[in-house]
Amino acid sequence: MSKLAIYPGTFDPFTNGHLDIALRSVRLFDHLVIAITTNAKKTPLFTVPQRKALIEKSLPEGLDITVESFDGLLVDYAQERGSIILIRGLRAVSDFEYELQMALLNRRLNPAIETIFKMPSEEYSFLTSTAVKEIAQLGGCVDGLVPVAVKAALIEKFNNNL
Amino acid sequence: MSKLAIYPGTFDPFTNGHLDIALRSVRLFDHLVIAITTNAKKTPLFTVPQRKALIEKSLPEGLDITVESFDGLLVDYAQERGSIILIRGLRAVSDFEYELQMALLNRRLNPAIETIFKMPSEEYSFLTSTAVKEIAQLGGCVDGLVPVAVKAALIEKFNNNL
Amino acid sequence: MSKLAIYPGTFDPFTNGHLDIALRSVRLFDHLVIAITTNAKKTPLFTVPQRKALIEKSLPEGLDITVESFDGLLVDYAQERGSIILIRGLRAVSDFEYELQMALLNRRLNPAIETIFKMPSEEYSFLTSTAVKEIAQLGGCVDGLVPVAVKAALIEKFNNNL
Amino acid sequence: MSKLAIYPGTFDPFTNGHLDIALRSVRLFDHLVIAITTNAKKTPLFTVPQRKALIEKSLPEGLDITVESFDGLLVDYAQERGSIILIRGLRAVSDFEYELQMALLNRRLNPAIETIFKMPSEEYSFLTSTAVKEIAQLGGCVDGLVPVAVKAALIEKFNNNL
Amino acid sequence: MSKLAIYPGTFDPFTNGHLDIALRSVRLFDHLVIAITTNAKKTPLFTVPQRKALIEKSLPEGLDITVESFDGLLVDYAQERGSIILIRGLRAVSDFEYELQMALLNRRLNPAIETIFKMPSEEYSFLTSTAVKEIAQLGGCVDGLVPVAVKAALIEKFNNNL
Amino acid sequence: MSKLAIYPGTFDPFTNGHLDIALRSVRLFDHLVIAITTNAKKTPLFTVPQRKALIEKSLPEGLDITVESFDGLLVDYAQERGSIILIRGLRAVSDFEYELQMALLNRRLNPAIETIFKMPSEEYSFLTSTAVKEIAQLGGCVDGLVPVAVKAALIEKFNNNL
Numbered sequence: 001m002s003k004l005a006i007y008p009g010t011f012d013p014f015t016n017g018h019l020d021i022a023l024r025s026v027r028l029f030d031h032l033v034i035a036i037t038t039n040a041k042k043t044p045l046f047t048v049p050q051r052k053a054l055i056e057k058s059l060p061e062g063l064d065i066t067v068e069s070f071d072g073l074l075v076d077y078a079q080e081r082g083s084i085i086l087i088r089g090l091r092a093v094s095d096f097e098y099e100l101q102m103a104l105l106n107r108r109l110n111p112a113i114e115t116i117f118k119m120p121s122e123e124y125s126f127l128t129s130t131a132v133k134e135i136a137q138l139g140g141c142v143d144g145l146v147p148v149a150v151k152a153a154l155i156e157k158f159n160n161n162l
Numbered sequence: 163m164s165k166l167a168i169y170p171g172t173f174d175p176f177t178n179g180h181l182d183i184a185l186r187s188v189r190l191f192d193h194l195v196i197a198i199t200t201n202a203k204k205t206p207l208f209t210v211p212q213r214k215a216l217i218e219k220s221l222p223e224g225l226d227i228t229v230e231s232f233d234g235l236l237v238d239y240a241q242e243r244g245s246i247i248l249i250r251g252l253r254a255v256s257d258f259e260y261e262l263q264m265a266l267l268n269r270r271l272n273p274a275i276e277t278i279f280k281m282p283s284e285e286y287s288f289l290t291s292t293a294v295k296e297i298a299q300l301g302g303c304v305d306g307l308v309p310v311a312v313k314a315a316l317i318e319k320f321n322n323n324l
Numbered sequence: 325m326s327k328l329a330i331y332p333g334t335f336d337p338f339t340n341g342h343l344d345i346a347l348r349s350v351r352l353f354d355h356l357v358i359a360i361t362t363n364a365k366k367t368p369l370f371t372v373p374q375r376k377a378l379i380e381k382s383l384p385e386g387l388d389i390t391v392e393s394f395d396g397l398l399v400d401y402a403q404e405r406g407s408i409i410l411i412r413g414l415r416a417v418s419d420f421e422y423e424l425q426m427a428l429l430n431r432r433l434n435p436a437i438e439t440i441f442k443m444p445s446e447e448y449s450f451l452t453s454t455a456v457k458e459i460a461q462l463g464g465c466v467d468g469l470v471p472v473a474v475k476a477a478l479i480e481k482f483n484n485n486l
Numbered sequence: 487m488s489k490l491a492i493y494p495g496t497f498d499p500f501t502n503g504h505l506d507i508a509l510r511s512v513r514l515f516d517h518l519v520i521a522i523t524t525n526a527k528k529t530p531l532f533t534v535p536q537r538k539a540l541i542e543k544s545l546p547e548g549l550d551i552t553v554e555s556f557d558g559l560l561v562d563y564a565q566e567r568g569s570i571i572l573i574r575g576l577r578a579v580s581d582f583e584y585e586l587q588m589a590l591l592n593r594r595l596n597p598a599i600e601t602i603f604k605m606p607s608e609e610y611s612f613l614t615s616t617a618v619k620e621i622a623q624l625g626g627c628v629d630g631l632v633p634v635a636v637k638a639a640l641i642e643k644f645n646n647n648l
Numbered sequence: 649m650s651k652l653a654i655y656p657g658t659f660d661p662f663t664n665g666h667l668d669i670a671l672r673s674v675r676l677f678d679h680l681v682i683a684i685t686t687n688a689k690k691t692p693l694f695t696v697p698q699r700k701a702l703i704e705k706s707l708p709e710g711l712d713i714t715v716e717s718f719d720g721l722l723v724d725y726a727q728e729r730g731s732i733i734l735i736r737g738l739r740a741v742s743d744f745e746y747e748l749q750m751a752l753l754n755r756r757l758n759p760a761i762e763t764i765f766k767m768p769s770e771e772y773s774f775l776t777s778t779a780v781k782e783i784a785q786l787g788g789c790v791d792g793l794v795p796v797a798v799k800a801a802l803i804e805k806f807n808n809n810l
Numbered sequence: 811m812s813k814l815a816i817y818p819g820t821f822d823p824f825t826n827g828h829l830d831i832a833l834r835s836v837r838l839f840d841h842l843v844i845a846i847t848t849n850a851k852k853t854p855l856f857t858v859p860q861r862k863a864l865i866e867k868s869l870p871e872g873l874d875i876t877v878e879s880f881d882g883l884l885v886d887y888a889q890e891r892g893s894i895i896l897i898r899g900l901r902a903v904s905d906f907e908y909e910l911q912m913a914l915l916n917r918r919l920n921p922a923i924e925t926i927f928k929m930p931s932e933e934y935s936f937l938t939s940t941a942v943k944e945i946a947q948l949g950g951c952v953d954g955l956v957p958v959a960v961k962a963a964l965i966e967k968f969n970n971n972l
Contacts, residue, residue, distance in 0.1 A: 102293075135757070145756075165327075247352055284428055
């Protein structure tokens with residue numbers, strides 16, 4: 001049986017930590033979908049199409065990864081896509097509690113859904129999209145924190161030399 | 163001596179986790195007041211009178227529980243009501259730290275006040291009012307997460323079939 | 325209805341943090357039993373009768389507190405004593421997780437049992453029986469950490485001037 | 487490509503929480519090996535062959551799950567078995583930190599190894615092998631906490647009616 | 649070699665917990681700069697010049713502490729000031745994770761930077777600027793929580809008798 | 811005024827994480843003493859003189875670091891050495907809580923003592939002496955986890971090729 005896993009998130013923007021989780025995950029399943037949620041609570045820095053394009057530019061070629069977006073409930077989207085596997089990264093205890101809550105809630109909404117957690121490489125354990133945006137906005141260097149395409153988009157967005 | 167305990171919160175909306183804490187608490191004390199704070203930081207989904215009505219509809223009959231609202235400091239409200247017992251639910255570590263801070267601060271503001279913590283049944287350990295609102299807004303099913311009166315109010319609010 | 329609450333623990337030895345929890349708890353219920361468990365995993369410093377005597381000497385007179393010991397399951401002991409209320413202190417996140425586990429397990433063993441958690445005064449937030457024993461053994465001063473009767477017993481035990 | 491996942495642990499004894507993780511995991515991969523480590527720090531209650539037999543009796547028939555034991559490093563065992571996927575359960579923050587440490591250490595010892603984390607059903611969130619042994623030893627009822635074969639073995643071991 | 653340490657923060661307003669950290673820190677280094685960040689995410693209650701004046705009024709005389717403000721990246725400001733030492737207070741686990749993330753990120757942005765963490769006296773372990781503002785706004789007493797100059801400013805701001 | 815800081819620990823054995831903390835700390839103070847406690851609860855793998863020799867071999871030349879050992883209370887040892895500064899590494903939340911407890915307790919025993927916390931480089935965030943011993947005992951490779959002198963001592967101790 002072919003296995004399709006979904007890696008959902010806001011990805012505003014996609015960081016090297018997200019990339020690390022994606023690359024580690026595609027090795028475990030036959031196909032991975034990176035799924036951008038459009039239900040953002042905060043005003044995003046990049047539009048969904050911009051985020052989709054940045055993720056696609058950041059992925060190495062030849063991997064069984066596609067990038068999509070969804071609105072509505074994640075469990076409904078997973079069912080439409082025929083997947084029961086959700087992947088989430090865990091960096092810290094605060095992540096853990098929120099993610100545990102979401103995993104149990106999603107299981108309640110659809111008992112067939114399984115959430116699995118992966119830890120990024122320790123070099124990305126401190127990395128969040130929010131921190132990346134703050135650094136870029138203040139003119140700090142984001143080399144090594146995000147893929148080059150994302151760095152270029154951040155420079156253009158904030159109109160400064162990172 | 164008759165003991166009056168206060169269970170304060172935002173209850174926007176009242177969930178089955180809140181109901182569980184209330185039912186467990188009233189067994190321990192002679193009377194329980196569920197006290198809705200009007201000092202919400204965020205714009206609430208339901209008005210205070212709506213929340214009060216929903217809680218009242220959700221409680222089984224014949225229990226020594228009343229529903230009230232208060233503004234100002236919780237410790238001042240407790241003193242007016244002649245109660246020294248505050249009840250708070252604890253689900254997770256993040257709850258724990260915030261609640262510890264509030265309990266110590268309230269004790270500082272009024273040393274007579276005692277906060278006691280109760281844990282909801284594990285089936286509600288993942289349940290928050292915020293999550294319920296998100297699910298309802300996205301059209302997910304909230305059966306088993308909230309009392310039926312709250313479910314009906316959520317459907318009316320979001321004008322969809324949950 | 326008269327309420328009896330049980331405050332179980334190893335109390336090897338009883339500290340000012342334990343005393344603080346006991347004094348705060350007896351105000352909330354009609355009667356408090358401090359219940360020393362005899363199922364210690366580690367070899368205790370003081371025997372159960374010694375611990376019982378030290379607690380009794382440390383309590384102010386005139387309070388509705390009795391000191392007992394029990395073996396077997398805590399939930400069985402509570403039932404024998406006619407109590408459904410267990411009291412536990414919470415100092416830190418590590419306490420919290422262990423206590424949550426025990427509370428849920430006890431509720432599973434006897435659904436009528438309610439565990440309530442109280443936080444000691446912040447001046448005792450760092451205080452454990454283990455730390456007290458280490459300090460006393462190394463000749464450190466335990467003034468303010470334990471009742472005077474316990475201090476005297478520690479000096480006698482370690483045969484040094486604290 | 488066929489995927490083999492390894493679920494390592496001490497399983498002294500196998501609980502319904504372990505069973506839940508195993509059943510959820512085998513759905514995600516083609517084959518699951520439950521691997522009993524023989525490097526226990528503490529003296530186990532059951533021998534490795536006893537634990538192996540109890541797990542085998544507890545598994546439903548017809549699933550692609552085998553039960554094995556290993557000594558030495560887990561990453562070496564995984565390599566011998568041709569697996570890069572380790573599965574671990576996460577119940578609480580304290581689990582999380584220990585598991586994070588082990589996952590990063592195992593990745594350091596063998597970068598090909600991927601650890602994935604799964605959360606048990608919330609009804610088992612409080613369940614540990616240690617707690618089960620304590621309850622059984624004190625004569626408490628372990629119904630619903632462990633498979634029937636494990637219950638029988640605990641009764642025989644402690645020679646009492648649970 | 650003379651050592652200059654920087655204690656950065658929002659200080660909106662400066663509390664007795666901040667004062668405690670500052671006084672403990674200046675003993676360890678030759679000079680301390682309390683550095684107010686102007687990059688506040690939320691609308692502050694006091695302007696940067698107001699906060700600077702309140703901190704200066706709250707410090708005892710004769711200490712090697714100066715109060716400054718900065719915008720841009722903290723690591724860039726530290727470099728301009730010729731300091732490699734950042735001081736941050738740690739109260740709780742939630743502080744810890746955020747601060748760990750910031751420390752690792754700052755180290756990434758400038759490997760010469762060292763962040764050191766100090767814990768306030770336990771009597772301030774529950775104290776945050778946010779809590780102080782809420783109490784003052786609701787008319788609660790902030791005696792002992794903030795320096796007298798800050799108390800006076802809060803009264804003036806909220807136009808009530810604290 | 812010259813500042814002497816003390817970095818206390820068991821160091822059984824000294825790891826690259828300990829080395830990282832030591833090197834980061836000596837930059838902040840004029841002199842650093844790595845102080846091996848002889849009050850180990852568990853039977854150590856290496857004797858105190860062996861641990862002292864291994865630390866000395868692992869330190870780069872020309873740094874103001876000395877290695878000592880002490881018994882009795884850490885606060886008494888610090889006073890004898892004329893130091894008020896204790897340095898401790900923080901890796902995880904579980905570290906944090908234990909260290910917070912020890913820091914507050916030490917401050918209680920001697921109010922002049924200041925404990926400061928430093929975080930190791932994220933590449934050592936998963937590293938403990940206990941883990942190193944387990945890996946070495948099971949024949950795993952400890953390259954990059956410990957200094958070369960410690961690696962050699964571990965090989966000799968466990969008589970195998972790491």
